[in-house]
Amino acid sequence: MKREQWGTRAGFILAAVGSAIGLGNIWRFPYMAYENGGGAFFIPYLFAMITAGIPFMIMEFSLGHKLRGAAPRAFSKLGVKLEWLGWFQVFIASVIAVYYVAVIGWAISYLGFAFTQSWGSDTNAFFFSEYLKLGDNSPSNLGGLQLHIAIPMIIAWGITFAAIFTGVKGGIERASKIMMPLLFLMVLALIARVIFLDGALNGLNYLFQPDFSKILDAKVWSAAYGQIFFTLSVGFAIMIAYSSYLPEKSDISNNAFMTVLINCGFSMVAGILIFSVLGYMAQEQAKPLTEVVSAGVGLAFVTIPAAINLLPAPYILGPVFFLALVVAGLSSHISIIEAVTSAVMDKLKWSRKKAASVVCGVGFIVSMAFATNGGLLLLDLVDYFINNVALLASCLIELLVIGWLLKVSDIRSYVNSISEFSIGKWFEICIRFISPIMLAIILGTNLTNTFNNGYGGYETSDLLMLGWGLVAAMFVIAVIINVASKPLENKEV
Numbered sequence: 001m002k003r004e005q006w007g008t009r010a011g012f013i014l015a016a017v018g019s020a021i022g023l024g025n026i027w028r029f030p031y032m033a034y035e036n037g038g039g040a041f042f043i044p045y046l047f048a049m050i051t052a053g054i055p056f057m058i059m060e061f062s063l064g065h066k067l068r069g070a071a072p073r074a075f076s077k078l079g080v081k082l083e084w085l086g087w088f089q090v091f092i093a094s095v096i097a098v099y100y101v102a103v104i105g106w107a108i109s110y111l112g113f114a115f116t117q118s119w120g121s122d123t124n125a126f127f128f129s130e131y132l133k134l135g136d137n138s139p140s141n142l143g144g145l146q147l148h149i150a151i152p153m154i155i156a157w158g159i160t161f162a163a164i165f166t167g168v169k170g171g172i173e174r175a176s177k178i179m180m181p182l183l184f185l186m187v188l189a190l191i192a193r194v195i196f197l198d199g200a201l202n203g204l205n206y207l208f209q210p211d212f213s214k215i216l217d218a219k220v221w222s223a224a225y226g227q228i229f230f231t232l233s234v235g236f237a238i239m240i241a242y243s244s245y246l247p248e249k250s251d252i253s254n255n256a257f258m259t260v261l262i263n264c265g266f267s268m269v270a271g272i273l274i275f276s277v278l279g280y281m282a283q284e285q286a287k288p289l290t291e292v293v294s295a296g297v298g299l300a301f302v303t304i305p306a307a308i309n310l311l312p313a314p315y316i317l318g319p320v321f322f323l324a325l326v327v328a329g330l331s332s333h334i335s336i337i338e339a340v341t342s343a344v345m346d347k348l349k350w351s352r353k354k355a356a357s358v359v360c361g362v363g364f365i366v367s368m369a370f371a372t373n374g375g376l377l378l379l380d381l382v383d384y385f386i387n388n389v390a391l392l393a394s395c396l397i398e399l400l401v402i403g404w405l406l407k408v409s410d411i412r413s414y415v416n417s418i419s420e421f422s423i424g425k426w427f428e429i430c431i432r433f434i435s436p437i438m439l440a441i442i443l444g445t446n447l448t449n450t451f452n453n454g455y456g457g458y459e460t461s462d463l464l465m466l467g468w469g470l471v472a473a474m475f476v477i478a479v480i481i482n483v484a485s486k487p488l489e490n491k492e493v
């Protein structure tokens with residue numbers, strides 16, 4: 001059967017951008033920039049974008065386009081002993097998929113609360129105690145299923161399933177064409193309002209004021225690289241799958257640059273949006289900005305609701321903000337599930353409808369672990385190991401395979417033969433030297449730190465089982481699939 005294809009070039013770019021722009025841009029990027037030196041963070045961030053983000057995107061677009069398969073088939077075509085890397089990436093995508101959907105579920109609930117600000121004035125207590133119902137739980141002592149969290153997650157799964165089940169052009173592309181313009185419009189409308197609030201400029205000063213002492217801190221560079229891979233959705237099977245549906249005549253380098261620049265531009269805009277609001281909030285409460293900001297999930301579900309309480313017309317701005325979060329999250333979730341579904345279709349020769357049903361069905365059941373009292377803790381622990389260990393390892397191995405085992409100059413000539421503008425030698429230097437060296441240092445530091453100090457105060461048994469054990473199991477199962485099953489055929493489809 002002929003492989004499905006995107007209908008239009010804009011459709012592909014919107015889908016790729018829809019994958020890239022996600023929860024990571026809206027709550028993770030602003031906080032990371034703030035925490036890692038404000039304006040000075042942009043130096044490592046832009047460096048990581050140019051030396052790792054853009055080359056990686058070009059590389060994955062060419063792999064998908066040339067090899068016409070999801071990650072396992074693409075790597076298998078590069079060498080039958082490399083299929084495991086594709087499965088390892090598919091497992092990373094699967095794990096992210098089951099916890100990412102929980103955050104989308106929270107955002108759907110908060111979209112509802114936002115109409116009347118029913119989160120009250122103590123948004124911290126509301127989120128942790130009343131909404132999540134977090135008690136003395138741990139990642140391995142989850143408590144019971146919380147229906148009020150499970151139901152919005154079911155809604156999210158339903159939308160993702162509908163898009164994947166319908167197919168590349170009629171489902172994913174159509175959803176992206178609705179979701180992305182809607183998202184841009186909502187964010188622009190929000191910015192247009194909040195930028196004029198009292199104190200907004202103070203917030204922006206905070207975000208952009210460079211703290212150059214942080215530039216020499218290895219942690220800041222690690223944060224910048226980690227953020228780039230996650231934010232661009234590269235290194236875990238997604239962009240390879242999406243580009244495997246590109247028509248033969250496609251401009252790889254142009255598409256890659258656009259996707260990266262739109263994503264990173266959106267992050268800046270989101271940063272401006274969030275920090276304008278925080279500056280306003282600090283001013284209203286006559287507190288220093290540092291005292292109103294809280295980290296990670298807290299930023300979107302604790303600080304922002306508190307800020308919304310203080311805004312003029314909160315019943316409009318609040319729902320728009322959370323709808324933007326939901327839309328950004330859903331378009332990313334669709335892309336992760338597609339990465340898994342298309343790998344299953346390739347390997348088992350299942351129809352799209354069958355693969356989509358099984359993948360979403362199993363994913364849904366597993367994701368219910370995150371709809372429990374301790375779901376947030378499990379999410380936090382798994383997310384840490386996936387981002388700081390598994391994803392970086394996967395990216396490093398991919399770079400070493402492409403840069404050293406195979407010929408990266410082949411990829412460059414392939415890209416240049418079909419793209420309007422040519423990419424230079426810098427591409428090979430980034431793939432072979434700069435990015436792998438940076439990644440090896442960062443991954444090495446993360447491994448030793450985590451090994452010596454654990455993470456987040458969790459029990460050693462939890463770290464061993466749900467952190468190290470999970471990553472090891474993903475690796476072992478990927479290798480078993482590779483050696484024990486018939487290789488994905490090397491023939492052109």
Ligand code: PHE
Pocket residue numbers: 019020021022023024025096100230231232233238332333335336
């Ligand atoms: N790129 C997404 C973001 O920034 C993250 C993501 C996308 C994660 C797709 C998984 C799958 O939020």
Ligand code: NA
Pocket residue numbers: 019020021022024025230231232233263
């Ligand atoms: Na992103």
